Amino acid sequence: MNELLQILQKSDYLKNLDNSVLFITLASLITWGVWRFVYSRLLNLSERTAFHWDDLLLHALKTPISTLIWCWPATISLGLILEDQIKAEFNWLTTLKHLMLITIFVWIFIRLINEVEQQFLRDKKRDETTVQAIAKVARLCFVVIGLLSFMQAFGLSLSGLLTFGGVGGLIVGLAAKDLLSNFFGGMMIYFDRPFKVGEWIRSPDREIEGTVERIGGRMTIIRTFDKRPLYIPNSVFSNIVVENPSRMLNRRIYETIGLRYQDSDKIPNIIDQIKLMLENHPEIDAHQTMIVNFSSFGPSSLDFFIYTFTKTVNWIRYHEIKQDVLLQVINIIKENDADIAFPTRTLFVEPNSQADIANQPPEQQQ
Known part of the structure; x- marks a missing residue:
């Protein structure tokens, strides 16, 4: 029961x-x-x-x-x-x-x-x-x-x-100082922002140039223009100079052009026309420094230089604008019946020397 x-x-x-x-x-x-x-x-x-x-x-x-x-x-x-x-x-x-x-x-x-x-x-x-x-x-x-x-x-x-x-952190810090320096280097990149993902950077101190693909906790990945990946420890960026062309406001055109010495009287007109062309060019920033001046007597040319800035910072578009500017410069020079100089050498022979040579016996003239 x-x-x-x-x-x-x-x-x-x-x-x-x-x-x-x-x-x-x-x-x-x-x-x-x-x-x-x-x-x-x-x-x-x-x-x-x-x-x-x-x-x-x-x-x-x-x-x-x-x-x-x-x-x-x-x-x-x-x-x-x-x-x-x-x-x-x-x-x-x-x-x-x-x-x-x-x-x-x-x-x-x-x-x-x-x-x-x-x-x-x-x-x-x-x-x-x-x-x-x-x-x-x-x-x-x-x-x-x-x-x-x-x-x-x-x-x-x-x-x-x-x-x-605290004690363990001291031990780990001494044992892994490179790892920590890379970590804090990455933090400095994040907060100082010298560059970001997608920007083009280069360093004159090292052979570093390319587009930033990733900023990691230990290293930064940069893709070079020939498509090679560069794996750079973050601590490196605290010891080198980094140039960031992606943040340029303008791109500069700086060219020296030489005219023939026989075209010396045409230089003022050529310089004025080139300056006017640049001031009216839609892709040239007229608010930036613009200089077109005769600069020096070269060994075989009279040199003047062009110093101006484009509105665009795009690398491909910049070269298209630069090409257009230089072609217009050539046309202006041709319109003034002048020409671009190339290396030449003029040889002067004294007339007396020619007469002495003519009076010498044939065997000595050879």
Whole structure:
């Protein structure tokens, strides 16, 4: 009889346990449905506003909140089942719940940072390299906060961890100084912004020239104009001069042209016409320095120079404009019945010397 009562009691307990688990699961399903309904309503409202931050926040909350709605009740159900089977208390389930909350918290903020980063990159109103750098630092901060919270949840002392981290950081810094110098060199590139992804840079100190493809935590990748990749440690950029032609305001045309000595009387007219042509050229920036002047007496030419700036900074377009300017200069020179000089040498023979040679015997003339 006692055995029968025990069996009935156990059967009732199992039924209650099953009912509790089933109730928790149904409650999770209902809560998830309510959350999906509320999320869709909030999303519709946020899409009607011109303010984008509410959209980003909702997108960041969607998956983590759904995960929490299912995982938190599942942890409670797991605790009930284990307590029934093993007849013991499971304190680690409480720790697991704390870890779950920390994970959800960090997950939400990382998703929010990613959404904000993508929004800024889509708008193209801010520097891409700076946006990526700030996003990386923010993600790293929340990951570190999450790890410290994990350790505290396991009962470790944060003060002890920080003390150990200070000593360990000194040891690691001495052992991996090159790695750290590259990391901080990358941070300086991000915040000083001497260049960014997509820009053309070169260094007169090193054989470095090309387009920046990626600025990483340890090295920067530059694609040269012959399509070779250069992998340069970030610490190098703190010790060299970097030139950034992509940020030029104008490109300069600086050419020296020589005329024949017999065209000396035509130089003033040629210079005036060339200067007028440059002032009226649609692709020449007349607000910048413009000089066209006779400069020197060359060995076989009278030299003048052209010093002016184009409006464009595009490399291909610049050479097209420069070609057009030089062709017009040639036409102006031709229109003035002058010509461009080339290296020549004139030999003068004294007449007396010619007579002496003519009076010499034939065998000596040879």
